[in-house]
Amino acid sequence: MPLVNLPTFAPQLIADLEGLGTERVDTPVIQPAEPFLDMAGEDLRRRIFLTESETGKSLCLRPEFTIPVCLRHIETATGTPKRYAYLGEVFRQRREGSNEFYQAGIEDLGEPDVAKADARAVHDALTVLKNRLPGVAFSVVLGDQAVFEAVVAACGLPAGWQKRLVHAFGNQAQLQRLMADLSDPAPSGVFGPEVDRLAILGKLDDEATLIAHIDATMEETGYSTNASRSPADIARRLREKMELANTRLDARTLALLREFLALELSLAEAPGALAGFAEKAGLSLGAALLRFESRVAALSATGVDPATITYRAAFGRPLDYYTGLVFEIAPAGEALVLAGGGRFDRLLTLLGAKERIPAVGFSLWLDRIAGVKGAAA
Amino acid sequence: MTVTIGLPSKGRMKEDSSAVLARAGFSVVAVGNDRSYRGRVEGRDDIEIAFLSASEISREIANGTVDFGVTGEDLVREGLAEADARVEFCARLGFGHADVVVAVPEIWLDVDTMADLGDVAQDFRARHGRRLTIATKYWRLTQQFFSGNHGIQLYRIVESLGATEGAPASGSADIIVDITSTGSTLTANHLKILSDGVILKSEACLVRARKQEHEGDPVVAEIIARVRGAL
Numbered sequence: 001m002p003l004v005n006l007p008t009f010a011p012q013l014i015a016d017l018e019g020l021g022t023e024r025v026d027t028p029v030i031q032p033a034e035p036f037l038d039m040a041g042e043d044l045r046r047r048i049f050l051t052e053s054e055t056g057k058s059l060c061l062r063p064e065f066t067i068p069v070c071l072r073h074i075e076t077a078t079g080t081p082k083r084y085a086y087l088g089e090v091f092r093q094r095r096e097g098s099n100e101f102y103q104a105g106i107e108d109l110g111e112p113d114v115a116k117a118d119a120r121a122v123h124d125a126l127t128v129l130k131n132r133l134p135g136v137a138f139s140v141v142l143g144d145q146a147v148f149e150a151v152v153a154a155c156g157l158p159a160g161w162q163k164r165l166v167h168a169f170g171n172q173a174q175l176q177r178l179m180a181d182l183s184d185p186a187p188s189g190v191f192g193p194e195v196d197r198l199a200i201l202g203k204l205d206d207e208a209t210l211i212a213h214i215d216a217t218m219e220e221t222g223y224s225t226n227a228s229r230s231p232a233d234i235a236r237r238l239r240e241k242m243e244l245a246n247t248r249l250d251a252r253t254l255a256l257l258r259e260f261l262a263l264e265l266s267l268a269e270a271p272g273a274l275a276g277f278a279e280k281a282g283l284s285l286g287a288a289l290l291r292f293e294s295r296v297a298a299l300s301a302t303g304v305d306p307a308t309i310t311y312r313a314a315f316g317r318p319l320d321y322y323t324g325l326v327f328e329i330a331p332a333g334e335a336l337v338l339a340g341g342g343r344f345d346r347l348l349t350l351l352g353a354k355e356r357i358p359a360v361g362f363s364l365w366l367d368r369i370a371g372v373k374g375a376a377a
Numbered sequence: 378m379t380v381t382i383g384l385p386s387k388g389r390m391k392e393d394s395s396a397v398l399a400r401a402g403f404s405v406v407a408v409g410n411d412r413s414y415r416g417r418v419e420g421r422d423d424i425e426i427a428f429l430s431a432s433e434i435s436r437e438i439a440n441g442t443v444d445f446g447v448t449g450e451d452l453v454r455e456g457l458a459e460a461d462a463r464v465e466f467c468a469r470l471g472f473g474h475a476d477v478v479v480a481v482p483e484i485w486l487d488v489d490t491m492a493d494l495g496d497v498a499q500d501f502r503a504r505h506g507r508r509l510t511i512a513t514k515y516w517r518l519t520q521q522f523f524s525g526n527h528g529i530q531l532y533r534i535v536e537s538l539g540a541t542e543g544a545p546a547s548g549s550a551d552i553i554v555d556i557t558s559t560g561s562t563l564t565a566n567h568l569k570i571l572s573d574g575v576i577l578k579s580e581a582c583l584v585r586a587r588k589q590e591h592e593g594d595p596v597v598a599e600i601i602a603r604v605r606g607a608l
Contacts, residue, residue: 038508041530042520160496167499174528181492192489192569217484221567227548229485229497233504237497238487320499320531350502 080110143315150288170316479574
């Protein structure tokens with residue numbers, strides 16, 4: 001096995017990225033582990049290579065590029081908009097395939113025209129793939145969390161439920177389970193015996209009394225009132241939960257959500273289908289639908305035919321910094337994802353950026369591209 | 378082939394394991410003095426005993442250096458990825474009961490289920506500028522239960538090697554995942570177990586390393602059959 005695993009087409013790919021008007025960046029292979037675990041959750045711990053500095057600081061081998069590129073952007077404070085390109089090795093513990101492999105991609109930071117930037121991300125990923133894999137047909141799947149959020153909001157569901165549903169979006173099993181739970185009152189209304197006791201004592205009647213009771217109990221039992229959840233936090237959510245205790249997701253709303261999540265059709269027909277769905281259901285999807293339409297128009301303007309893209313309403317990523325567009329590109333008829341991307345408008349703020357920076361990007365799996373190239377040759 | 382059984386080297390677990398084996402007709406004696414880390418079964422040259430600490434036993438089973446071990450299911454499932462593919466739980470022995478549970482401060486009046494906890498975790502960063510923290514020594518079980526069973530990703534684990542139940546009051550973590558047998562330590566620390574927060578009902582088990590050479594070995598089959606018969 002050759003020790004050098006940089007794909008032979010890397011120089012051409014770098015030229016592709018440069019031709020798309022980007023600035024090449026590199027980031028250290030050894031990264032602080034905290035931002036990755038904070039953004040993606042503890043699950044990531046099993047899938048990355050962790051180590052420690054002499055001083056006990058948690059470090060990891062770069063598992064992907066988006067977070068390092070964004071952190072570098074924040075550090076260098078060079079202003080937006082910026083189009084960064086990268087190509088380098090990433091390290092992940094995988095059951096199958098090598099633990100170290102190359103990725104390349106573009107992170108497009110701070111472009112205020114969201115539709116244009118979204119369209120450009122899909123276009124750029126397709127352009128690079130077509131250049132590197134001439135003659136190969138691709139299938140593109142696209143999803144949009146913002147449309148789901150708009151559907152949930154338009155259904156008039158309680159705020160707490162909206163958050164739960166949006167949070168589960170992208171995880172099919174979890175979302176289906178949650179919808180079933182919300183339709184069945186039992187699991188949503190569990191209260192401990194202490195809450196029953198407080199109800200009898202009349203301590204739940206108004207929020208101020210409840211907060212005072214929680215505050216006093218925390219003092220007595222040696223719990224700090226500001227280290228973790230505060231008395232006000234607990235009181236507010238308890239009252240919210242009590243208001244929801246006798247509510248359930250009605251059959252009509254459940255059917256609507258299921259109908260929406262089952263939508264899968266050509267992106268060219270998707271704006272019409274979504275408008276039709278909204279009208280039939282009597283929902284106003286407003287701005288989310290407009291943004292969806294303008295993205296489709298912007299895609300056409302870049303020369304990508306929306307009819308060649310599949311819109312799947314249930315497609316998303318269950319991470320809280322993904323906010324809108326997600327897409328994946330695979331060889332037609334195969335499940336092998338060669339490129340994946342999406343919009344992450346919340347990430348830079350979460351990583352410490354002072355102002356809100358809208359962002360969209362994609363990454364390419366070079367080992368998989370090399371595999372397809374080998375098979376085609 | 379000589380079959381090696383790893384047994385706990387001290388305390389209640391040592392006595393209880395020896396008692397179960399004795400009822401199964403395997404009388405365990407230490408080689409040399411009482412403190413020895415090697416033992417044998419009276420009248421059986423084909424069985425060896427290795428006295429090990431409870432956490433070592435799961436590791437030694439995984440390595441295949443012992444054929445059987447008596448240890449808590451929690452330690453095996455925490456210590457080994459894909460435990461069921463690597464070991465067989467041959468018998469549940471009826472002692473060493475301990476539940477691995479998710480416990481939150483009693484005063485979190487609004488939190489009684491994992492779904493409640495998911496809501497809290499989701500908002501935590503926006504409200505407190507950091508993720509929800511869990512004190513535990515059960516990294517693997519916590520991750521599997523939170524993300525696998527309940528779709529909760531947004532939390533951070535704070536490693537805790539002792540007095541985990543004190544972490545929420547001391548402010549070093551928000552909630553805990555820990556073992557409990559009677560629940561009294563949790564109550565004393567003003568913690569409550571979530572109604573669907575039992576991750577694992579653990580007890581001492583006879584555990585076998587899945588090894589090729591065990592197939593058709595009469596001693597291996599005999600140990601399993603006699604321990605099961607003694608319960």
